Amino acid sequence: MADLTPMMRQYLEIKEQNKDSILFFRLGDFYEMFNEDAKLAARELDLVLTTRDRGKSAEEQTPMCGIPYHSSDGYIARLIAKGYKVAICEQTEDPALAKGLVKRDIIRVVTPGTVIDSACLDDRRGNFLCGIFVDGQNAGAAFCDMTTGHTHVTAFSGDDRLEHLYNELSRFSPAEAVLSAGAYDNGELVEYLRDKLSCAFERGENHFELKACEKAIRAQFGEEAFASLPRNNPAASLALGALLSYLHETQKTDLSYIKDLEYYEQGRFMELDLSARRNLELTESLRDFCRLQMLSTLQRDPKNLDLKTDLMVEFTVGGMLAVLQRWPELSDTIEIKDLLKEDVAVLAMGIYLAMSQKDMLNYWNRIFVHNAQDSTAPGMPVAATHAAPSTISSSNGPAGFPGYTA
Secondary structure, X not given: OOOOOHHHHHHHHHHHOOOOOEXXXXXXXXXXXXXXXXXXXXXXXXXXXXXXXXXXXXXXXOEEEEEEHHHHHHHHHHXXXXXXXXXXXXXXXXXXXXXXXXXXXXXXXXXXOOOOOHHHOOOOOOOEEEEEEEOOOEEEEEEEEOXXXXXXXXXXXXXXXXXHHHHHHHHHOOXXXXXXXXXXXXXXXXXXXXXXXXXXXXXXXXXXXXXXXXXXXXXXXXXXXXXXXXXXXXXHHHHHHHHHHHHHHHHOOOOOOOOEEEEOOOOOOOOOOHHHHHXXXXXXXXXXXXXXXXXXXXXXOOOOOOOOOOOOOOOOHHHHHHHHHOHHHHOOOOOOHHHHHHHHHHHHHXXXXXXXXXXXXXXXXXXXXXXXXXXXXXXXXXHHHOOOOOOOOOOOOOOOOOOOOO
């Protein structure tokens, strides 16, 4: 350290506190990276690796590379897409007014689950950060979409708790997860996150302290929201509190917009495992052709839906999933048709793309036509409010669906 410049001492001190992140260190109009971070960034971002120590031997030289700060979003997006974390170190005082070395500090740590920059996001889906708690009796999971502030939390107990946990993870498909010690030590869970969901994860047991978690929940969401969490299963509070702790640690900014909390219990919604979701092609296609992917098709023309019932609607991914999750509640009423017509349209589209033409026609007759004739029949309640032909065949079927051929 004796041979280091004051600036490099400052860099190494900040890097020591952010060992798991690539440190973007602000120098003038550039973010610079040094040492192993420079080698890694040069490889992943196709940057030129250089050094200022031209007169020294190769062993004594400090490798470095840099990017213009004003174009950093694209570079950060590429690193986040590869699962890396990026710590942004900015100058915290005006260099023109600084006496000696300019003060610098981390203003934010960008991670796969906390990114909010549009360049780093897929606008077709939410980007969720997840907190997961698992022990010998309980399991809990909390999910927060940083772009909207919407937060969801649930908990399970019993021998099948992990099965339910996997289903919820499949539902939200988080980009990043903070794991309790019990969750991190569960090899099957870790493998599921890594291999099935391509989810970045890290061990964060220091975030899972019950009293601190409960305090964080009260401060973020208020007493009423905290009271909605189960007292007999602390897994929900632990998962949610750990998620909040991680957010405050990495974002270092005001998070007051995260105020919408939903706690839901096991059995309230229909559960779909990962295989069912993928086979239905709800959020991604099993095929490589974009025209056959439900969401891609809908996004190109959201109004290209003709269910022979004038269901010309916009759609949302959340709505599509919600109609599946809330099926037991929807089957009892048809008064909410205006609220749910988007969900039904998108769900029908998903079923269409997942089935053969023959299966789709059979489904159409069984559900839509049957419900149109009998408003008390279980199934999709919206169909009961629309006129429908007595039967549907390839000649009068869902011609409005893209790709349909008689």
